[in-house]
Amino acid sequence: MTQIVGETLDPPAAQQGAGEERESVVIRFAGDSGDGMQLTGSLFTHTAALVGNDLATLPDFPAEIRAPAGTLAGVSGFQLQFGSTKIFTPGDAPDVLVAMNPAALKRNTDALERGATIVVNVDAFTERALSRVGYDVNPLEDDSLSAFQVLEVKLSSMTIDAVEHVGLGRSDAERCKNFFALGLVYWMYGRPLKHTLDWIAGKFAKTPEYVEANQAALKAGYHYGETAEIFAHTYRVPAAQIEPGLYRKVTGNEATVMGFVTASQLSGLNLFLGSYPITPASDILHGLSNYKEYGVRTFQAEDEIAAVSAAIGAAFGGSLGLTTTRGPGVSLKGEAIGLATMIELPLIIANIQRAGPSTGMPTKTEQADLLQAVYGRHGESPTPVVAPASPTECFHMAIEAARLAITYMTPVMFLSDGYIANGAEPWLVPDPEDLEPIEVEFHTEVEGFHPYMRDPETLARPWVRPGTPGLEHRIGGLEKEALSGDVSYDPHNHEHMIKTRAEKIARMANSIPDAEVFGEEEGELLLIGWGGTFGALRAATMQAQRRGMKVSHMHLRYLNPLPRNVGPTLKRFTHVVVAELNNGQLRRLMRDEFLVDIQGLNKIQGLPFKVSEIMARIDELLA
Amino acid sequence: MTTTTEALTRADFQTDNDVRWCPGCGDYAILAQVQRVFPTLGIPRENFVVISGIGCSGRFPYYMNTYGFHTIHGRAPAFATGLKINRPELSVWMITGDGDSLSIGGNHLIHVLRRNVDLKILMFNNQIYGLTKGQYSPTSEVGKRTKSTPMGSLDHPFKPLSVVLGAEATFVARTIDREPKHMAEMLRRANDHKGTAFIEIYQNCNIFNDGAFGHLTDRKGKKETQLTLQHGEPLLFGKNQEKGIVFRNFAPEVVDVEEVGLDAIHVHDEQAPLAYHQTLAQFTAPELPTPIGVLRAVERPAYDEMLNAQIEAAVDRRGRGDLTKLFNSGDTWVVGER
Ligand code: SF4
Numbered sequence: 001m002t003q004i005v006g007e008t009l010d011p012p013a014a015q016q017g018a019g020e021e022r023e024s025v026v027i028r029f030a031g032d033s034g035d036g037m038q039l040t041g042s043l044f045t046h047t048a049a050l051v052g053n054d055l056a057t058l059p060d061f062p063a064e065i066r067a068p069a070g071t072l073a074g075v076s077g078f079q080l081q082f083g084s085t086k087i088f089t090p091g092d093a094p095d096v097l098v099a100m101n102p103a104a105l106k107r108n109t110d111a112l113e114r115g116a117t118i119v120v121n122v123d124a125f126t127e128r129a130l131s132r133v134g135y136d137v138n139p140l141e142d143d144s145l146s147a148f149q150v151l152e153v154k155l156s157s158m159t160i161d162a163v164e165h166v167g168l169g170r171s172d173a174e175r176c177k178n179f180f181a182l183g184l185v186y187w188m189y190g191r192p193l194k195h196t197l198d199w200i201a202g203k204f205a206k207t208p209e210y211v212e213a214n215q216a217a218l219k220a221g222y223h224y225g226e227t228a229e230i231f232a233h234t235y236r237v238p239a240a241q242i243e244p245g246l247y248r249k250v251t252g253n254e255a256t257v258m259g260f261v262t263a264s265q266l267s268g269l270n271l272f273l274g275s276y277p278i279t280p281a282s283d284i285l286h287g288l289s290n291y292k293e294y295g296v297r298t299f300q301a302e303d304e305i306a307a308v309s310a311a312i313g314a315a316f317g318g319s320l321g322l323t324t325t326r327g328p329g330v331s332l333k334g335e336a337i338g339l340a341t342m343i344e345l346p347l348i349i350a351n352i353q354r355a356g357p358s359t360g361m362p363t364k365t366e367q368a369d370l371l372q373a374v375y376g377r378h379g380e381s382p383t384p385v386v387a388p389a390s391p392t393e394c395f396h397m398a399i400e401a402a403r404l405a406i407t408y409m410t411p412v413m414f415l416s417d418g419y420i421a422n423g424a425e426p427w428l429v430p431d432p433e434d435l436e437p438i439e440v441e442f443h444t445e446v447e448g449f450h451p452y453m454r455d456p457e458t459l460a461r462p463w464v465r466p467g468t469p470g471l472e473h474r475i476g477g478l479e480k481e482a483l484s485g486d487v488s489y490d491p492h493n494h495e496h497m498i499k500t501r502a503e504k505i506a507r508m509a510n511s512i513p514d515a516e517v518f519g520e521e522e523g524e525l526l527l528i529g530w531g532g533t534f535g536a537l538r539a540a541t542m543q544a545q546r547r548g549m550k551v552s553h554m555h556l557r558y559l560n561p562l563p564r565n566v567g568p569t570l571k572r573f574t575h576v577v578v579a580e581l582n583n584g585q586l587r588r589l590m591r592d593e594f595l596v597d598i599q600g601l602n603k604i605q606g607l608p609f610k611v612s613e614i615m616a617r618i619d620e621l622l623a
Numbered sequence: 624m625t626t627t628t629e630a631l632t633r634a635d636f637q638t639d640n641d642v643r644w645c646p647g648c649g650d651y652a653i654l655a656q657v658q659r660v661f662p663t664l665g666i667p668r669e670n671f672v673v674i675s676g677i678g679c680s681g682r683f684p685y686y687m688n689t690y691g692f693h694t695i696h697g698r699a700p701a702f703a704t705g706l707k708i709n710r711p712e713l714s715v716w717m718i719t720g721d722g723d724s725l726s727i728g729g730n731h732l733i734h735v736l737r738r739n740v741d742l743k744i745l746m747f748n749n750q751i752y753g754l755t756k757g758q759y760s761p762t763s764e765v766g767k768r769t770k771s772t773p774m775g776s777l778d779h780p781f782k783p784l785s786v787v788l789g790a791e792a793t794f795v796a797r798t799i800d801r802e803p804k805h806m807a808e809m810l811r812r813a814n815d816h817k818g819t820a821f822i823e824i825y826q827n828c829n830i831f832n833d834g835a836f837g838h839l840t841d842r843k844g845k846k847e848t849q850l851t852l853q854h855g856e857p858l859l860f861g862k863n864q865e866k867g868i869v870f871r872n873f874a875p876e877v878v879d880v881e882e883v884g885l886d887a888i889h890v891h892d893e894q895a896p897l898a899y900h901q902t903l904a905q906f907t908a909p910e911l912p913t914p915i916g917v918l919r920a921v922e923r924p925a926y927d928e929m930l931n932a933q934i935e936a937a938v939d940r941r942g943r944g945d946l947t948k949l950f951n952s953g954d955t956w957v958v959g960e961r
Contacts, residue, residue: 050956242958244957245958246951246957248953248955258949261949262946262949265945265946270709274705291949292933292934293943294944294945297930297934299704302701302731306731307701309701310702310705312702313704313706313707314709315705316692317706317709317710317713335695336695339694429950429951430950432946432947432950435946465710466669466706466713467669467670469667471669472689472691473690474685474687475691475693476684476685476692476693477693478693
């Protein structure tokens with residue numbers, strides 16, 4: 001553990017007072033997969049966090065593992081927004097684009113708005129590189145970029161000069177250019193270099209020449225900004241009002257990992273993960289594989305079906321069974337989830353959604369597995385569904401998924417998506433004392449035992465671990481006689497059991513919190529969302545409220561069953577809009593349940609909502 | 624309440640569920656042997672778990688008074704793996720059929736074997752689909768006429784033992800529903816094996832494939848068709864053990880023992896190189912006698928044991944994890960009061 005105390009909430013002395021103050025800034029670093037853009041972005045993020053900004057980040061990886069260098073398909077990007085107020089999203093449009101080559105420029109120009117700053121590595125704009133991405137004319141030489149402030153920097157050659165004294169080969173020297181670029185951006189925003197210098201020293205401790213070269217490149221970039229006077233402005237982003245405490249930067253998948261480990265600790269159950277690698281869920285498998293000393297057992301199965309089946313086998317044995325995947329994996333697991341519904345054992349299925357159907361767009365986000373989560377099985381098999389709204393919230397909702405699965409003896413679907421899975425934000429690390437234990441009771445009493453007797457409140461059946469003397473019994477996929485659990489084909493018993501299993505899930509609404517309504521409890525427009533669209537919806541709602549519009553935002557973390565206050569809340573607004581990254585799935589569910597004329601705001605492009613897109617809809621409805 | 628093992632009898636393992644297999648089905652004989660052998664294994668009843676897939680064999684757990692789990696078609700190995708990893712102290716027995724384990728569940732079967740999870744797998748091979756009423760199975764002979772193959776089946780059948788040896792199973796045996804004593808011995812041997820023990824049990828489906836193994840069970844003929852394997856003993860068969868197997872250039876040959884002398888007959892070795900066991904697995908009467916007994920029994924660490932050893936090693940190295948440790952790991956920073 002490297003615990004760093006945020007030593008400074010002040011920009012370096014040179015920048016104090018200088019620079020124009022900004023509430024928030026969006027930066028996108030873009031380059032070839034090999035240019036280290038993810039690292040560059042992460043280091044900027046780290047420093048921003050340490051100087052006290054709030055922030056949100058989003059990587060944009062190429063789908064191909066090793067796309068050819070210099071091609072559009074090989075562009076890797078990292079966007080972050082940092083600010084002095086609460087930051088909800090990685091930002092709509094970058095204020096600054098750092099483009100390491102023509103491909104990075106071409107891929108990202110459309111994302112920019114008038115007035116944005118573009119820093120280009122002019123050394124990479126060779127005729128060959130330009131024609132490779134289809135530029136007939138060098139965009140730096142015609143007026144196609146006239147809407148922007150373009151800073152042409154000889155990033156490659158200046159980096160090579162700056163690290164010459166270290167004596168690396170030319171190509172090794174050139175590879176330090178991302179640190180030069182980072183140094184330059186640090187100067188633009190008056191950021192201290194210390195954290196990154198320390199990081200470099202630690203990371204390359206075994207190869208001192210890399211420490212020296214990368215540090216030299218970083219400083220050279222910073223000094224270049226200071227001396228070259230090519231920038232019209234520098235900016236200052238003061239620290240945000242952040243709740244004091246211990247922080248850690250987490251992606252959604254990291255928070256999910258922590259959440260499930262925590263659920264295991266809170267319940268006293270060993271966590272078992274059965275999983276088959278699939279993007280963007282694999283990082284959860286990787287993450288949990290590193291928590292063995294917490295009793296976490298991970299099993300990379302031969303396929304998706306074996307993964308979920310092993311998790312159910314683990315639950316049968318009295319462990320906390322988890323399986324992780326994305327939509328097509330859920331399709332394959334459907335039969336086993338039906339069995340878990342029938343045998344009433346706890347199970348968590350984490351679906352990290354991405355654009356589908358089928359292989360779809362592997363690195364792009366989407367929220368199109370909601371109906372699959374709620375309905376996508378054979379037979380009458382109601383399944384609870386929860387969905388975190390942000391990267392850090394994955395932690396809490398993972399615990400909730402486990403609590404509901406254990407308390408109600410049922411499979412539970414945890415729906416995350418690529419956007420929150422890979423996005424990162426600062427996480428206020430909780431105090432273990434503040435977390436509620438999850439109660440688990442293994443049944444051991446022989447007297448009066450029946451495998452399908454039920455808790456009168458939750459309707460959960462008892463959980464019995466094999467190895468318990470005197471309680472030997474059989475479970476399976478055949479219909480159960482109520483109480484005894486013996487196989488039964490009695491018509492009335494079947495109907496009774498179907499209704500009982502449905503009632504059990506419906507009663508879950510008793511133990512989930514009401515949905516929070518942000519803004520007035522009644523008004524002209526209620527915006528409803530779920531999952532990773534939270535940031536954009538909340539930011540738009542706040543903008544609209546500042547403009548005096550009667551807009552409220554309700555973000556649902558529990559999608560099946562829905563919280564009790566959802567129905568009544570809908571009826572208190574003139575317009576209700578469900579905004580989601582699919583063709584209207586939650587909207588369909590809610591119209592079905594509440595018979596209210598709900599409208600949709602839908603985007604199905606593999607991309608998150610922009611705040612401006614939501615504002616446009618608000619304006620259209622209320623202006 | 625049963626916590627001791629001494630008093631256990633066959634009756635302790637019977638349930639009061641009506642057994643619903645067709646009268647005369649070979650499954651009855653298997654059930655009876657399992658119920659006779661379990662009480663003798665020195666394992667408390669509550670530590671037995673019987674897990675099945677789907678098919679006629681899938682009903683097996685309902686008739687065993689142990690913990691039981693009737694899962695889904697073909698996937699029993701995965702359920703059993705998840706259970707065994709988490710509860711290594713349990714004795715986990717998996718019941719499957721030729722369709723369940725070689726058709727829909729082929730993938731899981733080979734993977735559980737290569738991992739060598741400590742499970743006992745009993746595969747009832749009746750060379751037909753019984754529960755779905757008589758379609759051909761992946762072990763049915765070519766040309767089999769069934770409801771789904773009115774002009775005869777086209778696909779070449781699997782030899783189950785050859786498939787599992789291909790996955791380098793550590794324990795491979797075969798027995799027959801009509802040979803209760805032999806079956807009991809195989810069950811005991813499987814129980815003693817550490818790792819996945821696979822037993823193919825030829826089982827007569829008297830409704831849809833009656834007599835499929837008649838040549839192996841027929842009182843008069845069986846001595847000519849069965850090759851009973853014993854570790855360290857020569858490969859002999861025939862009415863008076865007058866025939867033997869020798870290998871010439873890897874090719875098996877039936878010889879007259881008197882002619883070649885007993886010493887020339889190949890001696891069975893459960894730990895021999897895999898190629899030998901594979902060759903045995905190809906033996907099919909009437910060309911070569913069908914082997915019965917333990918073909919292969921070798922040692923290899925069990926997956927569940929190794930996995931749990933990694934957990935212990937991690938605890939030794941880093942100390943047992945708790946929430947305080949968890950929350951303070953990684954790159955953290957403190958935001959102070961302002
Ligand atoms: S169909 Fe065949 S295998 Fe199934 S119970 Fe009847 S006889 Fe036995």
